[in-house]
Amino acid sequence: MKIIEVENLRKDFGDFKAIKNINFSVNKGEIFGFLGPNGAGKTTTINMLTGLAKPTSGSINISGRDGIKDIKKVQGIIGIVPDESNLYDEMSGFDNLVFCASLYGIDKETRERKANELLKLFSLDDTGNRPFKAFSKGMKRKLTIAAGIIHDPEILFLDEPTTGIDVESARQIRNMIQVLNSKGTTIFLTTHYIEDAERLCDRIGFIVSGNVIKVSYIDDLLKDVQLENIVEFNFDKRTNIEKELKEKFPNIKIKTMSDKSIRIFSENQIKLMPFMNFFDGKDLNVNEAKIIRPSLEEVFVKVTGLEIDKLKKEKEGKKK
Amino acid sequence: MKKFLAFWNILKKDMKNYYLKPPNISWGIIFPISWTLMFFMRSTSDIDIRGILPGVMALSILFGTTSMLAVTITFERKSRSFERLLLAPISLNLLMLAKTTGAILFGIVNAFIPVIFASFLTDLSGVNWFLVLFGIILIALTSTFLGLFIAVSVSEVFEAQTFSNFFRFPMMFLCGLFIPIENLPAFIRPVSYVLPLTYGADILKLSINSDGSIHFLISIGVLVAYSLVLFFISTNNIKKKWIY
Secondary structure, three states: OEEEEEEEEEEEEOOEEEEEEEEEEEEOOOEEEEEOOOOOOHHHHHHHHHOOOOOOEEEEEEOOEEOOOOHHHHHOOEEEEOOOOOOOOOOEHHHHHHHHHHOOOOOHHHHHHHHHHHHHHOOOOOOOOOEHHHOOHHHHHHHHHHHHHOOOOOEEEEEOOOOOOOHHHHHHHHHHHHHHHHOOOEEEEEOOOHHHHHHHOOEEEEEEOOEEEEEEEHHHHHHHHOOOEEEEEEEOOOOOOHHHHHHHOOOOEEEEEEOOEEEEEEOOOOOHHHHHHHHHHOOOOEEEEEEOOOOHHHHHHHHHOOOHHHHHHHHHHHHO | OHHHHHHHHHHHHHHHHHHOOHHHHHHHHHHHHHHHHHHHHHOOOOOOHHHHHHHHHHHHHHHHHHHHHHHHHHHHHHOOHHHHHHOOOOOHHHHHHHHHHHHHHHHHHHHHHHHHHHHHHOOOOOOOHHHHHHHHHHHHHHHHHHHHHHHHHOOOHHHHHHHHHHHHHHHHHHOOOOOOHHHOOOOOHHHHOOOHHHHHHHHHHHHHHOOOOOOHHHHHHHHHHHHHHHHHHHHHHHHHHOOO
C-alpha cells in the first residue's frame, strides 16, 4: 500500500527548473532512501512533501490526503527531522520536547510523560535543565529526532540524520530508525552515507539534477551492477604480475589495488584453481582470495556519475 | 481545542524565552523613565507631565513592540527554529497571532509604566481609562504588526533594528507626540497623517487631556485598517518568501 504518491511534481525557481516532473511512491511501513548529489533536489522535494515549499505543478498524496491543499492535515501525521538541529537554544531538552508536542495539540500530562520516555530512550535523561545550546552535536541530533517523533507520526522524514556526529550517537540513531520502522512508522530518509542507506533502507530513489532517475529495491539495484564477477587476491609479498597474468588469462580484466593485491574482473564465473596454480608457479603465496560483491556505493556512482568521496567531502564541508 | 493549545504554548514559550527575561523587563521600565526625564530636563518651567504622558506612552509601546518582535522572529528564522512552527499543523494566521500576542501584551504593559510614574507626580482624575485602554491596545496592535512586517522583510537581526528605526524615528517627531502637528511645516503635515501613530497618540490625548484633534472613530478605523493591512501583507510575504 502506497503512503506517499508523487506525480509529475515540478518546482521552478524563476527560469531554473529545480524539480522536473518527478514521479515516485513510498510504500507504507518501508524505509525509503532518497539519494542524490548536492543540488540534485532532495531538500526541495522534502520541503514540498512537508509543506515548506509550494510545487509549481503536480500532485502529492500522503496517506490518502492531498499533500498540497490539505497540507495542514498532513502535517499532523508526519514528523520532520531537518538536516540541522533546530530546537530552541535556551530551553532544556525536556522543555523543547514538551513544547514540540504542544504544537500537535497533545495534552500536558501526555506530552510530559512522552518527553520523559523519549529522553530516557535516547539516553538524554541525565541532561536535566541543561539548555539545548550546551548539548554536544550527537545529543542535539538525538533530541531533534525525539522532537520529530513525540507525536507518533505515521511518516518520519529524516534529512541526513547521522551526519557530523560521533560513532556511538550515529549507531543509536540507526538502531532507533529500525525500532521505529518495526513499530510501523514509514521512514523517508536522505543521507550521503551510502552504508547507512544500504543497511537501513528497503528501497532507494536516486535523484539527479531534479529528475528521479531510478527507484528500486536494494537487491535489484545490486543485481543491476553485478554484471561482472570480481575476485581480489592478497599476496604475502610485493609483486608486479599484471602483464604476465593478462597473457595467461586474456579474457579477464585486471586492476592492481596495491603492491600486494590485485583484482580480477570477468563476465564469466571465476574459477580459483587456475589462478592459484599460476601464482604458485610464480612463487607467490596467496594470503587471501575474496569475492567482491558490488555495494550500493557502486550503484550510486553508476547511477549518478558522481564519485562518493566527492559527495562526502561536499556534505561534510557544508555541515561545518 | 488542539489549536488553542498550540497557540497558548507558543505564546507561553515566547513570554518565557523573550519577554520576561530581565533585560527586556528593565527595557520596559528604563525606556519610559528616560523619556520622562528627558522632557523634565529640557523644560525650563514646571513640566506638564499629563501633557507629555500620551506621547511617552505611545513611544513606549512603539519601541517595546517593534524592537522585540522584529528581533525574535528574525532570530528564530535564522536559527531555523521558526521552520518548526511553520511545519506544525496550525494555520499560518493562528501561528502569527500566537507569535505577535506576546509583543502586543508586552506593549500594553510597557504603556502603563509611565502611567504608574505619572500617578505619583500628577493628578490623573478625569481620564477616560476605557478609551485609554482601547487606544493602548490599538497602538500595540498596529506597532506589533509593523514589527512583524519589518521582521518578514529582513533576514538579519541588525537589519531588523535598522529597518525598525527607519519607521520609528520619523514617528517620534511627526505624529504629534510632543510637537503638535499644527506646528509642523505645512508640507510635512500630510506625512503625519499617513503614519498610524498619529491616530493612536490622538486617542490617548483625547482620553487623557481631552485635546484630540481627530474624531476618535476615525482614529480607531485607521488603526484597525492599518493592523489588518500590515498583518495581511506580512502573512502573504511569509507565504511567498518562507514557504517559497
